Amino acid sequence: MGESWDGAGHRPVVRRVTVVGTGLIGTSVALALRARDVDVALSDPDPDTLRLACDLGAGRPLTEADDRPADVAVIAAPPAVIPDVLRDAQDRGLAHVYTDAASVKASVLAGADRLGCDMATFVPGHPMGGREKHGPGAARADLFLGRSWALCPTGKADAETVATVAELARMCGAVPRVLDADAHDRAVALVSHAPHVASSAVAASLLGADEAALALAGQGVRDVTRVAGGDPAMWTEILTHNAAPVAEVLSGVAADLAATAEALRAFGADPDTRTDATLAPVRDVLARGRGGQGSLPGKHGAVRRPSYTVVPVVIPDEPGALGHLFAATAEAGVNIEDVRIEHTPGLPLGVCELYVLPEAENTLVGALAEGGWSVHPGR
Numbered sequence: 001m002g003e004s005w006d007g008a009g010h011r012p013v014v015r016r017v018t019v020v021g022t023g024l025i026g027t028s029v030a031l032a033l034r035a036r037d038v039d040v041a042l043s044d045p046d047p048d049t050l051r052l053a054c055d056l057g058a059g060r061p062l063t064e065a066d067d068r069p070a071d072v073a074v075i076a077a078p079p080a081v082i083p084d085v086l087r088d089a090q091d092r093g094l095a096h097v098y099t100d101a102a103s104v105k106a107s108v109l110a111g112a113d114r115l116g117c118d119m120a121t122f123v124p125g126h127p128m129g130g131r132e133k134h135g136p137g138a139a140r141a142d143l144f145l146g147r148s149w150a151l152c153p154t155g156k157a158d159a160e161t162v163a164t165v166a167e168l169a170r171m172c173g174a175v176p177r178v179l180d181a182d183a184h185d186r187a188v189a190l191v192s193h194a195p196h197v198a199s200s201a202v203a204a205s206l207l208g209a210d211e212a213a214l215a216l217a218g219q220g221v222r223d224v225t226r227v228a229g230g231d232p233a234m235w236t237e238i239l240t241h242n243a244a245p246v247a248e249v250l251s252g253v254a255a256d257l258a259a260t261a262e263a264l265r266a267f268g269a270d271p272d273t274r275t276d277a278t279l280a281p282v283r284d285v286l287a288r289g290r291g292g293q294g295s296l297p298g299k300h301g302a303v304r305r306p307s308y309t310v311v312p313v314v315i316p317d318e319p320g321a322l323g324h325l326f327a328a329t330a331e332a333g334v335n336i337e338d339v340r341i342e343h344t345p346g347l348p349l350g351v352c353e354l355y356v357l358p359e360a361e362n363t364l365v366g367a368l369a370e371g372g373w374s375v376h377p378g379r
Helices: 024-034 047-055 082-092 106-114 159-171 181-204 211-215 219-229 232-241 243-269 276-294 321-331 358-370
Strands: 016-020 039-043 070-075 095-100 125-127 148-151 175-178 309-316 338-343 349-356
Touching: 016 024, 016 082, 024 039, 024 047, 024 159, 039 047, 070 082, 070 159, 082 095, 082 106, 095 125, 095 159, 106 181, 125 159, 148 159, 159 175, 181 219, 181 232, 181 243, 232 243, 243 276, 309 321, 309 358, 321 349, 321 358, 349 358
Parallel strands: 016 039, 016 070, 070 095, 148 175
Antiparallel strands: 125 148, 309 349, 338 349
């Protein structure tokens, strides 16, 4: 998404950071920076949330004794309040450079401009990392590792200011990418916001399902509905701040679903009138879906190979089992490109699917089988 910021030339030094807002994102930013020995001061209107973030080692409370501006202030607050929080932080002189972490940018920029915020010291940002859980207790220092971090400079901030925020993103393990606010909002509507609504719609269909149906739920439906566990209030605010781009994407998805439903309805209505052409919309959406899924960047941000070979291995549900399996794979000299675990309901075991390069399959299968693992190639 956008052009990556390669950091060529002068690399600013970021030693002191103030994080305003100690929820999932703010605390994760703080934890990542603390791992780099950055002095992090924390602020949050909820004293309990602030206390928990501090107890987790994310930093120390911001106090009146912090009379020197930090190198950067990160505002990790809901989109609706970021302009007010930014103006207050700038009036207090909390930092030399300011950024935010909201998942929408155009409305934040418009609000900041209306309030007369100093746009020369503000570089809007959006770390592309998150979880369906929220609050500081769900924070992780590695949340942004290898993730894109969008930077949407307005043109009023100089190169040094933008470079400072890019350096902060890199210190959190992310890859800074520069694009304008409108392009950002259209992009996240496609890859984040609309998928969340689609996931929620599928999850909502499970309400009222009988226990027999839910007992059959496998990893597929869990993957599709995972993000639906997010906070509805928070997501309602995000969606309303990016309403038009999200609506456009959802309209396209809805059209595909409607065409698929109509084709299946026609196919099932009268066996005597079925033709091969009846299922054309179904095949079309499935084929385009497979193509779209395959276009997503994979490991290291590169376009993913067409396919990896999957080696399923049965593992006991007990401490250390996964570690032993990874160790056995390492001893075989095979790199795991990706991994997925599917638990078996009601049984103390599961299936660990190891994604490896096709040429490594025979080596891995042979080594694991010799080591006593239950391997099921070709599953």
